[in-house]
Structures are given as C-alpha cells and as structure tokens.
Amino acid sequence: MTRWFRTFVILIALVSTASAQQKKRVAVFDFDYVTVRDAVSSVFGTNVDVGKGVADLIVQDLVKAGVYSVVERNALEKVLAEQNLSNSDRADATTAAKVGKILGVDAIIIGNITQFGADDKTTNVAGGALGNRLGKLGIGGVARKESKAVVGLSARLVNTDNAEIVTAASGKGESKRTGTSMLGTGGSSAGIAGTGVNMTSSNFAQTIIGEAVTAAVSTLSKELNGNAGKVTTRTVAVDGLVADVTGNTVVLNVGTKAGVKVGDKLQIKRTSRDIKDPATGKVIRRIEDTVGEVLITDADETSAVGTFTGSNAPTVGDRAVSAQ
DSSP states (O other): OOHHHHHHHHHHHHHHHHHHHTEEEEOOOBBOOGGGGGHHHHSSSOOOOOOHHHHHHHHHHHHHHHHHEEOOHHHHHHHHHHHTOGGGGTTTTTHHHHHHHHHOOOOOEEEEEEEEEEEEEEESSSOHHHHHHHHTTTTOEEEEEEEEEEEEEEEEEETTTTEEEEEHHHHHHHEEEEEOOOOOOSSOTTTSSSSSOEEEEHHHTHHHHHHHHHHHHHHHHHHHHHHHSSSSOOOOOOOEEEEETTEEEEESSSGGGGGGOOTTTEEEEEEEEEEEEEOOOOOOEEEEEEEEEEEEEOOOSSOOEEEEEEESSOOHHHHHHHHO
C-alpha cells in the first residue's frame, strides 16, 4: 500500500467519523390521533393505536435516510414509563422537551394525525338516459363503488433545551380503488383488521388505507430530513464523580438527567493540589491530572456505567468531565 493511498484511506475514515458525529439525535413520540379516533374505529372495526403505527413508520423512514441518529423505540418507551406519562401527553412540547433531556437527544418529533379514513363514492355505471330508463323498468343501473383513503399528518420538531418548535412538517396521502374496502388489497383482507394490526407489515402496506398512510409518512419524513439543519446540537458539559470502581468498570454519580448518554467519552481527572487565596483561604484553582477516559456503556437518569482506559487506575471521588 502506497503512502498516498494510506493517507487517502485515513482521510476518508475521518470524514466518515465526523459526518456520523454531526448527525442530530432525535426521538419520535407516538402521534396523537384523538381527532380521528371515530374514523379509525370505522376502518378497523375497533380502536387501533394508529399513532404508534405512524411513529414506527416515520422511524423506519428516518433511519433509512440516515440524516438523523434516531433513538430506539424501547429506550423512549422506558423513559415514558418511568415518567408515568400517558397518551394525552403525546403532542405536548413541554413533555417532549423533558423526555428529550433525559434521553440526551437534540430534538423530539411530536405530531397529530389530522385525517384518517374513507372518502367513498358510488356511481351508476349505466348513467344518463339509460340509467333512468332501467330505473323506471325496475331493473336499476349497475352501481360501482370507488373506495378512496385519505390520511393527513402534521409534525413538529421540538428543541429539548427550551421546548421551542424548531420547524413544522406535514404529509398527506391518498389511494383509491374500485370495488373494494379500506382494508381490501384486491384479494382477502382477513387478519388485517382488529387490534392485532401491524402498520409496518407488507400486508397493511398493500391495502388502500395502508397506501395512503405510506404516502403521507413518506412526504412528512422528507420534510423532516430537509429541515435537519435547523436543529441545534445540544452542548452539555458533564461534571460528575466516580462513585464505584470494579476492575475497568466505572460507575458515575451522574446520568441522562445531567446530559450523559451511551457512547459518550468522559475524561477522568484527579486533583493533585489546590491553590488557595492567601487572604481568605478559599480555593481559587485546582490543579488536575488526567487519569484516563471512560466510555459510557449504560446510563439511567441519575447514574452511568462505563469502561475505563488509562495509565492510572481511577478511584472513588475522581471527577468525570466532558472532554475539551
């Protein structure tokens, strides 16, 4: 391998790493669907959490595009459960910001399903004079039902530092076919309706309502991706203490509430001497030595666990701070 080629490979690696680090971290709340609840029950025959289904589809689209770093759903659901938040909090910006800080994300995506259901029309195929004549004869025209599904979505990107709405996005999707229902696919729709419906499945995607949902989500996701530059990366200065050391595993007394997140690298520092004001005796400066570095592998609201690397072993009471 030539010298210039090695340099080229290293530069590519550095660019790739920098690009990955510049991705804004987001999480997606389940969409609120209270305004279309009756329409949802009409389509499926029962109440289905279409807000969760839409959120799952948006997550899939965002991950596929690779513009954002998207927090896994189970991590979000864990925080929501710990905070005892209900579905009524889905579209609340203040709640979103609070959860976002705990997760350590730059923004939370919240939204509403504004339209969900059918816009069907029945037409007489015979039509005109022939239709009227057939009607008078008691035969009647041939009725043809055209099923049309319409889905509307609106979303907001919420800054987790101040709960301000960074940008808004919307999406609308339509699909129509003749001679079938909202859950029809041209074949049987058995098993699609009901509480067990999976909106991320290919079976659902092939239905009329599924096609409308997919189109609305696709439009919305493209808008969100296009507005990624408006999201500000949170700069959180972590400052905690080592609470426990077992081998190279370190436990810190700060967690997600203080801005720590999995994947962070924190410096472990130890005070070598204090400099005091000769007049007051107060410490005016601490001289610290860097002991090593800890890579965070797990974090909850009040603590974090990481793997330590360094020349000197860490001890309880050492400071864990953000790398400068």
